Every structure is written in C-alpha cells, then in structure tokens.
Amino acid sequence: MSLNSEASGSQQANELLKVETNGGGDTRKIALITGITGQDGSYLAELLLKKNYEVHGIIRRASTFNTSRIEHLYANPVAHQGGKMKLHYGDMTDSSSLVKIISMVKPTEIYNLAAQSHVKVSFDLSEYTAEVDAVGTLRILDAVRTCGMEKTVRFYQASTSELYGKVVETPQNEKTPFYPRSPYACAKMYGFWIVINYREAYNMYACNGILFNHESPRRGENFVTRKITRSVAKIYHQQLESFELGNLDSKRDWGHAMDYVEAMWMMLQCEKPSDFVIATGETHSVREFVEEAFKFIGREIVWQGEGVNEVGIEKGTDIVRVRINPKYFRPTEVDLLLGDSSKARRELNWTPKVTFKELIKDMMESDIELMKRNPIA
Numbered sequence: 405m406s407l408n409s410e411a412s413g414s415q416q417a418n419e420l421l422k423v424e425t426n427g428g429g430d431t432r433k434i435a436l437i438t439g440i441t442g443q444d445g446s447y448l449a450e451l452l453l454k455k456n457y458e459v460h461g462i463i464r465r466a467s468t469f470n471t472s473r474i475e476h477l478y479a480n481p482v483a484h485q486g487g488k489m490k491l492h493y494g495d496m497t498d499s500s501s502l503v504k505i506i507s508m509v510k511p512t513e514i515y516n517l518a519a520q521s522h523v524k525v526s527f528d529l530s531e532y533t534a535e536v537d538a539v540g541t542l543r544i545l546d547a548v549r550t551c552g553m554e555k556t557v558r559f560y561q562a563s564t565s566e567l568y569g570k571v572v573e574t575p576q577n578e579k580t581p582f583y584p585r586s587p588y589a590c591a592k593m594y595g596f597w598i599v600i601n602y603r604e605a606y607n608m609y610a611c612n613g614i615l616f617n618h619e620s621p622r623r624g625e626n627f628v629t630r631k632i633t634r635s636v637a638k639i640y641h642q643q644l645e646s647f648e649l650g651n652l653d654s655k656r657d658w659g660h661a662m663d664y665v666e667a668m669w670m671m672l673q674c675e676k677p678s679d680f681v682i683a684t685g686e687t688h689s690v691r692e693f694v695e696e697a698f699k700f701i702g703r704e705i706v707w708q709g710e711g712v713n714e715v716g717i718e719k720g721t722d723i724v725r726v727r728i729n730p731k732y733f734r735p736t737e738v739d740l741l742l743g744d745s746s747k748a749r750r751e752l753n754w755t756p757k758v759t760f761k762e763l764i765k766d767m768m769e770s771d772i773e774l775m776k777r778n779p780i781a
C-alpha cells in the first residue's frame with residue numbers, strides 16, 4: 405500500500421487522455437472509495453480486493469492514525485505488495501484534491517462513503533455536516549465531470565434510511581416520502597437528489613443505496629449498538645458496573661455491514677442505474693438490543709421506573725446496569741425504521757444473511773475478546 409498524493413498537473417492531463425470508456429469493452433476494475441477508513445469502507449475494500457479490483461481509498465489527514473480498520477490489509481500480500489491497494493490524502497471539503505485523485509486513479513467505479521455520519525453530532529456540527537455530506541457529494545460528482553469521466557464511471561452514493569425520518573408509512577421502500585429529522589438527514593437528502601439530478605442531466609451511471617442501519621465489530625464506538633456491546637463486554641469482565649443510554653424506545657432495522665457492502669457492489673453491476681432500499685425487514689428497539697446483549701453473557705435485564713428515571717437492573721440482583729442520560733436524547737428523533745428491500749431482492753438478487761441475534765453474537769464475541777486483551781480499550 406502506498407500513500408500517493410503527488411502527481412504533476414501535466415502528468416495528470418496526459419494520463420487523463422488515456423482514459424478508456426467503460427461502455428466500450430473496458431475490462432479494468434478500478435475502484436475509488438471515499439471513507440475507506442470507516443466501517444463500510446473497510447469491508448468494501450476487502451470485498452473488492454477479493455474480486456480482484458485495484459482499490460484506491462481517500463483518507464484525510466488526522467493527528468492520530470485513522471487507518472486501524474484497514475491495517476490488516478497492509479499485511480495482505482495481494483493488496484499491499486501486489487500494489488492492489490493505494491491510499492491518497494484528500495478531503496470531501498477540498499475539490500482540488502478530489503479532481504487530482506480521480507484524474508490520477510481513473511476509476512471505473514466510485515463508492516462515495518465519506519461522511520460526518522453521526523446523527524446526534526450533526527446537531528452540533530450542522531454546517532460541517534452539510535459541507536461534507538451534501539456539498540461533498542456535489543464536489544465529487546463535479547470532479548468526475550471535470551475529469552470528463554461522467555460517461556465512464558459508475559457512482560455509488562451512501563444514502564440512508566434517515567431520509568425517512570418521521571414515520572409516514574412502514575415498511576419504508578423506494579417510493580416512501582422522505583421527512584428528514586436531523587441536519588445529517590437533510591444533508592444526505594441533498595446528496596440523494598443531486599445524484600439523481602446528475603444521472604438525469606448528464607446520463608451518469610449513479611445509484612443511491614438507501615441503506616438501513618448496519619453494524620459490525622468495526623462499528624464506530626459512539627453508535628448505540630457498539631456502545632452497548634462494548635459496555636456489556638466490560639461488565640462481563642468486571643471492568644464496568646453500569647453505562648448510560650438515551651432513548652431506549654427507538655426502533656431500527658439492523659443488519660450486518662458485510663451483507664450491506666455486497667449490495668453496494670451489486671448496484672453498480674446492473675444494466676441501468678437505479679436506487680435501492682437495503683434492509684432486513686425486521687425492526688427492534690434499543691431496549692431489545694440491550695436485553696439480547698446481556699442474554700449473550702447469561703444475564704437478564706429487567707426495567708424499572710419511567711422516563712429519565714428508568715433503569716435496567718440485573719435480574720436476581722439489585723445492581724443497576726443501564727441508566728438514562730438525557731444528554732443522549734436528540735432534539736428530533738427518528739422513532740421507527742423498518743425497510744422493505746423487495747426491489748433489491750428481486751432485481752439484484754440480494755438477501756441479508758446475518759440475523760439480528762447473529763449480529764449481536766458477532767459483536768459481543770469480538771468485544772469480549774477485545775476487552776480481555778485490552779481492558780482500557
């Protein structure tokens with residue numbers, strides 16, 4: 405793997421002239437992933453390397469290493485020594501970096517996964533979230549056009565079930581009206597429509613994957629599922645007595661990230677571009693997630709009290725394991741997500757393989773092992 409952020413303008417222009425058309429029998433498989441260091445980016449990179457793609461990822465400069473999720477790929481001789489994976493410094497807020505990277509890499513597929521992806525944080529960083537998630541999407545689409553590649557590149561946009569927001573109908577499908585409930589969802593709404601607009605205006609092969617929540621052992625630590633599995637794993641090892649959560653009653657359609665990145669790839673292999681809901685078709689509350697995680701370590705949680713005074717107590721003891729802290733409440737909440745992915749099942753032949761209980765098992769096993777190795781993680 406190499407960090408390759410340098411190439412002269414004329415070099416790039418010359419290289420650009422050599423771009424072949426994807427429709428004209430171009431058999432190159434070159435993927436560019438924004439957000440490669442995130443949960444989905446890391447699984448997608450693995451999947452595409454297995455499919456023999458040359459994989460390029462955009463990473464942003466950070467004061468600490470932000471590549472822990474893809475570090476194992478450094479050790480992979482096919483990816484690393486074979487030159488199959490390259491990282492480039494760039495940022496969704498920096499158009500020139502995007503143009504430079506696209507002109508140099510000449511991707512056949514772009515997966516736009518980079519985002520300020522935390523819904524609660526988007527209320528505090530609303531302008532930045534719009535810069536990255538909304539205008540960032542526009543920037544990368546325009547970078548494709550600036551490079552004259554709008555007819556050759558296939559483009560995937562990480563859209564989200566957060567677009568549905570306030571419940572209008574369930575289950576939610578591609579025709580369900582949107583009602584975004586956060587600065588994050590509003591920014592992603594712009595991303596969704598600009599992708600459709602560029603598809604219609606410039607005949608681009610561009611797809612929105614409307615993905616419902618998907619989790620894994622690599623999930624960011626401040627999303628609710630990972631927060632729960634990490635905390636319960638610490639309780640198992642007696643490193644923690646209790647932890648705090650916000651709204652226990654919101655319901656999510658939770659799948660496994662590994663299943664969902666496969667759907668991203670499938671969307672770019674169709675004859676025509678389209679938008680797809682990707683979901684399991686099952687919904688569970690945060691409360692149920694907590695109960696299942698505790699069940700995994702052989703404990704049962706019973707709930708007592710109401711509202712902010714509600715607590716989760718370990719059955720057979722008087723030990724409080726879960727408390728409510730209103731600081732985790734959102735100014736506007738998304739109460740219920742339940743996806744109908746029948747279009748993807750029909751047209752992509754996609755189905756989720758991992759069930760709700762299997763997902764929790766995977767995350768719990770991983771966090772129990774992590775906390776055993778590193779109690780201060």
Ligand code: NDP
Nearest residue numbers: 439441442443444495496517518519521562564615617618
């Ligand atoms: P993560 O938060 O794990 O990853 C986000 C990625 O975006 C990271 O690689 C991050 O880099 C990168 N990033 C953030 N800001 C910038 C920026 N300004 N410039 C360049 N890169 C940036 O998200 P997920 O992997 O969970 O999600 C991937 C995408 O899918 C996101 O767009 C998310 O909004 C969307 N999505 C996610 C769902 C889910 O349930 N996971 C469901 C539906 C949509 P760094 O590592 O440096 O922070």
Ligand code: GDR
Nearest residue numbers: 521523564565566616617626627628629649650651654732
């Ligand atoms: P979400 O995921 O907002 O659905 O966005 P998150 O895990 O943050 O919240 C899910 C639900 O849990 C409730 N909750 C808490 N959430 C967090 N983070 N921390 C807590 O302590 C807590 N307690 C209760 C929340 O209120 C919410 O109802 C994720 C992100 O990956 C987005 O990028 C993506 O677009 C959507 O999923 C689909």
